Amino acid sequence: MTEDIATLRSQFRSFLESAPKPPGLRNYGPTPTAEDIEPGRAWHKHLAQHGYVCLHWPVEFGGADASVAYQALFAEECARAGVPRQLAITAVDLVGPVLIKFGSEQQRSRYLEPIRLGDHVWTQLFSEPGAGSDLAGVRTKAVKSASGWRIDGQKVWSSAANSAQFGLLLARTGPDSHRGLSMFIVPMDSAGVLVRPLRQMDGESKFNEVFFDGVELTDDHLIGDVGQGWPIALVTLGRERLTLGSQAVGMFKLLDRMAQAAREHDQLNPVLAQSMTKLWARMWLLRFTWQRAIEEGGTSSSAFSVLKLMTSETDRDLGDLATEVLGTDVCVDPSDDSDEAELVRAMLVGRAQTILGGTSEIQRNILGERILGLPKEPR
Secondary structure, three states: OOOOHHHHHHHHHHHHHHOOOOOOOOOOOOOOOHHHHHHHHHHHHHHHHOOOOOOOOOHHHOOOOOOHHHHHHHHHHHHHHOOOOOOOHHHHHHHHHHHHHHOOHHHHHHHHHHHHHOOOOEEEEOOEOOEOOOHHHOOOEEEEOOOOEEEEEEEOOOOOOOOOOEEEEEEEOOOOOOOOEEEEEEEOOOOOEEEEEEOOOOOOOOEEEEEEEEEEEOHHHEEOOOOOHHHHHHHHOOHHHHOHHHHHHHHHHHHHHHHHHHHHOOOOOHHHHHHHHHHHHHHHHHHHHHHHHHHOOOOOOHHHHHHHHHHHHHHHHHHHHHHHHHHHHHHOOOOOOOHHHHHHHHHHHHHHHOOOOOOHHHHHHHHHHHHOOOOOOOO
């Protein structure tokens, strides 16, 4: 790393502390709810005015061409300050790199600048009821028509789809599992697109079902070439892993809150204290693993695969502590504004961490087969 870490931290921390926060802004994570869009967009625009968005984009497209270390440290300081690092993850981190690498000149000129400024929210239309971790099994079809393409099918777990102006769609254009996939841009207000928010157990609706019934797209909505969908989809992988280290900051804060609640409920016995100490040690291991990964200067490090698995499971175990800390108070409504409800939400969301973004089972297969070179699981 060429940057002076201490200097960067001080620079980021000073900026974030002095920056005006829009009313209603909270650290909602990678995905805003419908209520988060307005304050999140105002915050994103402030970051954009000062050069703190699209850090990984090339300068020619409005980015900063920043190093992996620079990006990761900014994400960590945003987590420490309790603010989102951008409006949402999909547009900036996933769609932007795809359009820069595979998009036409017309697509880049039309979509990149509104993404950079936070004007457009995008959703990732990849997962399906029968194809979650196994993306090569998607069944949503894109059939060539006289005017372009006709889309029919269903997607699920589509983050922020109910607030998005556009979607990045992986659809089947041929029978081959991988070479039969293509990537499209879908205006979410197109005729035939139906979005149904999914209410989560924590009371929020960040995910959605999306149905396509004869949606018509023109040829200029195809990204790259027909059959190029799988390599384009692979470009989106790794970006979410880059900022995993920033989650450890939030975990430390939550662990402190757990300890405080345990004292208030007179539950901080030696057994619970030992559990908290073990989690504290795991969080530091996560941070050191993340630092080792970013020092390698890229997102291909095997440490990032380890981080996804271990971060998810540590987050889950931390959330589970709420049951021991709160006792019967764990039954409060998670939508309440009470301190107890905050810990209950952490418990409920923690159960999802080992599923979203690739299940822990799939992550172990990836580590075993691709990183360690072990024989493939029989399929």
